[in-house]
Amino acid sequence: MGFNCGIVGLPNVGKSTLFNAVTRTANAQAANYPFCTIEPNVGRVAVPDERLDNINKIVNAKRVVPTFMEFVDIAGLVKGASRGEGLGNQFLGHIKQVDAIVHVVRCFEDSNVTHVDGSTDPVRDVDTINTELVYSDFETVNKSLDKMSRLLKNNDKKILASHECALRLKNHLEGLKPARSFVTLNEDEDDYLKSLHLITRKQVLYAANVNENELADNAINSKHVNALRNLAEKEGSKVVVVSAKLEEELGQLDAEEAKLYMDDLKITEPGLDRLIKAGYSLLGLMTYFTAGVQEVRAWTIPKACKAPQAAGVIHSDFEKGFICAEVYAYDDLIRLGSETKVKEAGLYRKEGRDYVCKDGDIMNFLFNV
Known part of the structure; x- marks a missing residue:
């Protein structure tokens, strides 16, 4: 079951730089000219979830496996794209294939990075793309x-x-x-x-691309970001503040160096983690876990998913031969400290095929094929 967000925006807004940072790759060129990304690049990224490590501290499994989602880097759109300008038809075709849209909007001033319209104006840029x-x-x-x-x-x-x-x-x-x-x-x-x-019809998340010195206070004083927030609020969308250049730099450092760099900038969580989590939420997704001595693993399911369909994410045979799901809650495991104590407290239960899964469920499936 694949879910993806297409990263869109005008040329030179930091789209490919952000994609490079998200996927920790250099697959997408970030040259200072339009159309440097001609084919969409696809990056599969782990969804940050501290619950995985917390479960594993109790279970002590041989391996821990996160769940993933995809980001697709789509070449920069320009005015007239719907009429075929600037490879427009090709790019619009790529957008049709994604499940939701992350719209990167330039909210920084930099005379060294050419803006396709000559100046920084987030509302105008959003209007150009949306039109x-x-x-x-x-x-x-x-x-x-x-x-x-x-x-x-x-x-x-x-x-x-x-x-x-x-x-x-x-x-x-x-x-x-x-x-x-x-x-x-x-x-x-x-x-x-x-x-x-x-x-x-696709849901949209705006990524406000700012200078790194605006991140510590979530760019509360940025006129460009606030203009974008006002626009997003009117249409019921969300804004995540990121610095694509900083995130790309962090991606080149080891964990300890990255933490020191973030501490210097007074940043507690990478913007990318917030962006990935927001994208996951935008797609209407949630996570359940399987936990045993061999493996602790996160699995992606749509919200309101029922137990047999959740089982089918692991293997189609699990769904075909579904008997029941053994279920307990992440919060109960953390509070009580072991699966045994969850059972003793009467919180480990069996659920049938009409059970609607909850985010954070820890599940084991019984099936017969």
Whole structure:
């Protein structure tokens, strides 16, 4: 089960630098000119979770395995991308393949790094990208309307309903509003909307890229970051403050050196850890654990996932032959200090196929194939 966030933004906002830092690789060039990233780079990153080590302090397993998510570095969009400018169609196609979007926005001043529009203005930059994405979706809806118009004469109720929905959606997008704020009226409209795979239906997280000296206080005095926060609040999105250049530098250091560097800057947690956690949350994901002497491991599941589907993440046979799940809570393990004491307290239980998993569950599955 793969989940990914596409990293988007204008050229020279620090997108590829951030991607390099996230994945601890140098796969994406960070040259000071547009279109240096032509094919999307994919990086698989561990999701930071201190609960893994805390479980292992009790279990003392032979190995500890985190859960992962993917970040996809997508080349810089420019004004006119929806009309094919600057390899636009190719890039928009890549965005359609991701589950959610991390929009990197330049919130720093640096005369040595050229801005495609000549100055730093986060609101304008966000508007440029969002407009191109809306235009792209507008074209998708138009194509769908053209296809349906040839079938209207058949008076098929489903086609007629979808056509009506598409007309309302087209009008919505013409107002330069994203598809995620479009209100559907019933399940059929939901299904139609899903079938279009619209870019602006995806959830967005803004990464405010700042200078390293603005990180200690989370850039509370940055006019650029505050302008971005105001914009994000209006649309119900979140902002994570990062310094892509600093994070890339930290990635080149060993753990002890990185901690000393962060201490000097009065930073308690790497911006990347916050970004990865925020991306994980944006995708509507949560974590359950398996814990034994061989391995303590984190597993990714969607929120509201039921026990058989959670078992299927480990192996499809676990889901097919699901009998029950043995479950206890992470908090109970930490509080009581051992699985034995959890059992003695009556907090180790068996759950059936209708059990809705909770974040932090520690699970063992019984199955028969």
